[in-house]
């Protein structure tokens with residue numbers, strides 16, 4: 136294997152590492168987007184629960200008022216039964232009548248408030264069902280993402296180990312340094328010089344001298360002689376010919 140061939144093998148592994156790293160960055164973002172979809176149904180469910188709480192409290196409040204009025208009537212009746220004068224008895228009877236009227240109004244209000252209970256309960260059931268359905272879908276999706284993250288991390292570890300091995304095979308520090316410096320700025324770093332004499336990275340036509348150097352490098356490779364770095368005059372990528 137020539138130095139350029141070894142470099143291309145290293146580049147193949149680096150390419151896979153780049154893909155995996157991008158995917159690993161993207162996966163949590165996709166998960167967050169999916170989870171954000173739950174916000175709407177969560178808010179609907181909370182609103183439905185708040186609505187139910189309001190209706191329940193209203194019913195309870197009328198209930199308490201009615202009980203207080205009933206107690207008052209009972210007390211008035213007890214006091215009335217101990218009275219001696221007819222006049223006082225009549226006064227109490229009027230009062231009892233007034234409070235009884237209030238009680239009737241309050242009990243009517245309580246019944247009206249109770250009419251709202253079925254609709255708020257229905258709303259909760261609907262909101263809960265919608266939430267459960269949506270949550271089920273989101274949970275399943277997130278579980279898939281988590282599984283994918285684990286797979287990508289595993290493959291990335293394998294690729295990095297493989298990279299270390301491939302890098303050892305590029306036993307020319309100059310090539311290695313050049314490659315390592317360029318790979319953060321240009322990708323891929325090692326590209327073919329096409330038969331039209333064009334850099335396959337930036338598509339600039341190379342001067343004939345570059346094409347000659349590339350051809351000489353290929354010949355050296357076949358003959359087992361040392362190869363040198365031939366770079367694109369525009370983008371600096373390492374050019375090769377097979």
Ligand SMILES: [Zn+2]
Pocket residue numbers: 334335336337338339367368369370371372
């Ligand atoms: Zn180029």
